[in-house]
Amino acid sequence: MDNKTVLQFQSLSSLVDPTFWYSLTKEKIDNIKLSDVPLDIYGYYSYNSLQSSKSNDNIKVPSFLQLNSNSLTNEIIPSFSFPMKGLLKNTNTIEDFQKLDKKGLFEKVSKKIWDSILNGEAIKCPSLLNQFLLISFSDLKKYKYYYWFAFPALLLENPIYLTNTQLLSDYLNKNELQSLHENYQKLLEIPDNIKKGIPGYFLLKKDDNNHVKVGTLSEWEMFKSDDKNKTIVGFADPCVLPNNPGWLIRNLIVLLKKKWNVSKVTILCYREIAGEYADLSQCKLMDIEISGEELSDNLPKSVGWEKNIKGQFGPRLANLGPTMDPNKLIESAVDLNLKLMRWRIMPSLDLEKISSTKCLLLGAGTLGSYVARSLMAWGIRHITFVDNGTISYSNPVRQPLYEFQDCLNGGKPKAETAAESLKRIFPGIHSKGYKFTIPMPGHSEDKNVIKTNVELLEKLIEEHDAIFLLMDSRESRWLPTVIGASKGKIVINAALGFDSYLVMRHGAKDIDDNSLPTNHGSKLGCYFCNDIVAPVDSLKDRTLDQQCTVTRPGLSAIASANAVELLISIINSPDGINSKADASSSPFEKTPTPLGLIPHQIRGFLTHFNNLLVVGQKFAQCTACSKIILEEYQKNGVEFVQKIVSTPDYLEQLTGLDNLHKEGELLNCDWVDDDDDDIDSI
Amino acid sequence: MVHVSIKNQYITYEEFKEFSQNFLRKSKILNYQWEWIEEPKNKKGFLKLIQYSEISKDKLNRHELLEDDDEIYNIIINKNEYNEIQLKDEGVLTEDSNDIKIFWEWHIVYSSVFQVPTLFFNAWDEEHNPIDILNNRDIFPIKPLNTPIITQKDHPILGIPYYYIHPCTTGQNMNKLYNIEMKDQLTCSMQEVDTIGKKENSLKDLSNDDIYNNYIASWLSTTGFLKVDIKYFLL
Numbered sequence A: 001m002d003n004k005t006v007l008q009f010q011s012l013s014s015l016v017d018p019t020f021w022y023s024l025t026k027e028k029i030d031n032i033k034l035s036d037v038p039l040d041i042y043g044y045y046s047y048n049s050l051q052s053s054k055s056n057d058n059i060k061v062p063s064f065l066q067l068n069s070n071s072l073t074n075e076i077i078p079s080f081s082f083p084m085k086g087l088l089k090n091t092n093t094i095e096d097f098q099k100l101d102k103k104g105l106f107e108k109v110s111k112k113i114w115d116s117i118l119n120g121e122a123i124k125c126p127s128l129l130n131q132f133l134l135i136s137f138s139d140l141k142k143y144k145y146y147y148w149f150a151f152p153a154l155l156l157e158n159p160i161y162l163t164n165t166q167l168l169s170d171y172l173n174k175n176e177l178q179s180l181h182e183n184y185q186k187l188l189e190i191p192d193n194i195k196k197g198i199p200g201y202f203l204l205k206k207d208d209n210n211h212v213k214v215g216t217l218s219e220w221e222m223f224k225s226d227d228k229n230k231t232i233v234g235f236a237d238p239c240v241l242p243n244n245p246g247w248l249i250r251n252l253i254v255l256l257k258k259k260w261n262v263s264k265v266t267i268l269c270y271r272e273i274a275g276e277y278a279d280l281s282q283c284k285l286m287d288i289e290i291s292g293e294e295l296s297d298n299l300p301k302s303v304g305w306e307k308n309i310k311g312q313f314g315p316r317l318a319n320l321g322p323t324m325d326p327n328k329l330i331e332s333a334v335d336l337n338l339k340l341m342r343w344r345i346m347p348s349l350d351l352e353k354i355s356s357t358k359c360l361l362l363g364a365g366t367l368g369s370y371v372a373r374s375l376m377a378w379g380i381r382h383i384t385f386v387d388n389g390t391i392s393y394s395n396p397v398r399q400p401l402y403e404f405q406d407c408l409n410g411g412k413p414k415a416e417t418a419a420e421s422l423k424r425i426f427p428g429i430h431s432k433g434y435k436f437t438i439p440m441p442g443h444s445e446d447k448n449v450i451k452t453n454v455e456l457l458e459k460l461i462e463e464h465d466a467i468f469l470l471m472d473s474r475e476s477r478w479l480p481t482v483i484g485a486s487k488g489k490i491v492i493n494a495a496l497g498f499d500s501y502l503v504m505r506h507g508a509k510d511i512d513d514n515s516l517p518t519n520h521g522s523k524l525g526c527y528f529c530n531d532i533v534a535p536v537d538s539l540k541d542r543t544l545d546q547q548c549t550v551t552r553p554g555l556s557a558i559a560s561a562n563a564v565e566l567l568i569s570i571i572n573s574p575d576g577i578n579s580k581a582d583a584s585s586s587p588f589e590k591t592p593t594p595l596g597l598i599p600h601q602i603r604g605f606l607t608h609f610n611n612l613l614v615v616g617q618k619f620a621q622c623t624a625c626s627k628i629i630l631e632e633y634q635k636n637g638v639e640f641v642q643k644i645v646s647t648p649d650y651l652e653q654l655t656g657l658d659n660l661h662k663e664g665e666l667l668n669c670d671w672v673d674d675d676d677d678d679i680d681s682i
Numbered sequence B: 001m002v003h004v005s006i007k008n009q010y011i012t013y014e015e016f017k018e019f020s021q022n023f024l025r026k027s028k029i030l031n032y033q034w035e036w037i038e039e040p041k042n043k044k045g046f047l048k049l050i051q052y053s054e055i056s057k058d059k060l061n062r063h064e065l066l067e068d069d070d071e072i073y074n075i076i077i078n079k080n081e082y083n084e085i086q087l088k089d090e091g092v093l094t095e096d097s098n099d100i101k102i103f104w105e106w107h108i109v110y111s112s113v114f115q116v117p118t119l120f121f122n123a124w125d126e127e128h129n130p131i132d133i134l135n136n137r138d139i140f141p142i143k144p145l146n147t148p149i150i151t152q153k154d155h156p157i158l159g160i161p162y163y164y165i166h167p168c169t170t171g172q173n174m175n176k177l178y179n180i181e182m183k184d185q186l187t188c189s190m191q192e193v194d195t196i197g198k199k200e201n202s203l204k205d206l207s208n209d210d211i212y213n214n215y216i217a218s219w220l221s222t223t224g225f226l227k228v229d230i231k232y233f234l235l
């Protein structure tokens, strides 16, 4: 190489092992606390950067300054590495980080380096040339660390020129290389040498007896006095590029200029590949020119801020939440469990869609408790409860979200307590509880209260994707059925008898397309389609799902689990709410979707440990989901509901049910009394 | 002492630990930076290696930078002073930054269920943001010939999620590797073997103890994710 080119140095990059942040966090909590006095820390760089290249020929590790758990104490220096002393300025708030006098701190470190050159300390302890700056803000609550490194390099007025590059193995013969390596090892073995960084910057010179002398910077004059062969300045180089030395020689070059006014010198980029036999084949010699006048004592300018991952000057961010934050750990564990199901059994499982489904649970009793727990197990993160009750002494043993303590002093409100309970079980859940009474036909109530509650319920249904009807009275299901149908939400209904239960999905909005099969999702009925009476105040003890109904204790968990699994099947089906309703089939038959059948209604009989799948179509005169009711509701909203509350018969007038009754052809029916065949034919 | 029976390559934790020490001793000589990490709480340890690779940004699927949706970060990064913080200096080498540096953390962990070593790993970028391996199955530094089942699982010792290679066939592989004639099996399992001229002699000399001294290296070669230096078997 004849042409001289400007010598360019490869920047040093930082690599912070999480163990550094762990130990800083611990130190901060135990000792440092709120003090933000700068701390001395130690980083390490390796001259054995090529070690990994052996395990893969194409890979070369670039220059890294590494911090790890030893960086606060410097007790253990990793093998093949030298320490670099750093100044850590950690702030307690983000505002303090913002306000930090970054240029001032940078200059402070530059000045330390310059002073060590002026007073000659750097000759005795060359690691002083490598001092660096680390500024950080640790968000200990979120385990997030905002940090920025600077590796100040003092600047000369003129550029440094590269005049020649040569492999060390072309300059030294085999014996000389061996001699160099042996003498270098001796330098490494002297106690404290590594801590001072002495083998990081050294001198070498060959003599004519196949021998290479290795010495420290303090021996400069002695080396220079023997001018038979050139004095070479070596430095442990983490860089692996062919024509560029690493960043860490920059301050040494300034030292050479300032102390000894060196203008031409050969440098050795010492790049050893350690191992069975030391391999020096990657070592490079570079002849450089340091032009310009002698340096004054004034602090030179300096550069060395590290760029972030986007390639800009600015802080970096390490987020250790996923590995340190217990809240994050439980979240990932929940997801992991579900992903295993996808990986092992069902690749088509759309976990993202499932977990992002927002669920509104109307009723926070036995059904509400079990439904919430099963939803959480499916990774659903958003569960809202509505219930107007308080927790009574009979609740905790049957309703797994409550405990004895919740019953004391008149009992806590159910909805809020259920939400709190979910958060205790899994902090990643978004859960809220609302205590109010859902307006019901025949349950007269103040008009303003009705208005507030209708509007609140409308808002809640609007904000959620799936609505569970889990109340203990039939009439309270009416309004959410109307609103749910009107807004096209998935509505899942569960009702309990003593030893039988009903779980069903409400049909989707009618599409008015006669070509669709009768079991198409839009053709399916709602909870009220099967009754031929309007919901009224149920003092007559007509239905099974009323207050104080006694049920076999296991029934609720079974029905709730079925309700949740039905929802999951709907969500995971490409047709969603419009999925066709499947009828019962043999467990050995193939199912239309990987998760299985998507029924309309599941009727369970605990007496026989048996389930029946039933398909029921929309009833044109339904008091909840028929066209006329929905139109009326959409037109008159709150007023319509107010009217229904005070005069429930109006429902029957609207739908024409009253005429049917008059004809006397149909009697009071209740789902549990019906034969399956009858339902299908209604 | 090695207690492994010739007919069964399932090992105990104590044997795993012993084999690991052998592996570490050779790794040190060969300059492979495997370490033994022991958790003080349960006194169980595992082998760890950090490996480095680079990949072009556009080859990585959905590598969303965490910074992008971190509120605090967005506050502190949008400062004009940063643009002027560094002086111009022609001595700085400007490098092509279209690559993402990836750090691979490989762990060899004993599985008490399968009674064989299992390979756990994670991949990080420079700032320790995790790389989503399941959406980036092509970025391994070495691609195994047969892609094994990779899933995520809580690390049995560290208790945090890592990717891992399911060990269901490891026992059988190890049986195959050992039961049939030693040298043939080793040749099959390691591609590099051909390049070493003196392999025949060296392998013939292996005594039974030596064979098990190389248990970890042999096992590692069956995973296909890390190149196993033939010198492990020659030392």
Ligand SMILES: [Zn+2]
Residues within 6 Å of the ligand: A525, A526, A527, A528, A529, A530, A618, A619, A622, A623, A624, A625, A626
């Ligand atoms: Zn209906």
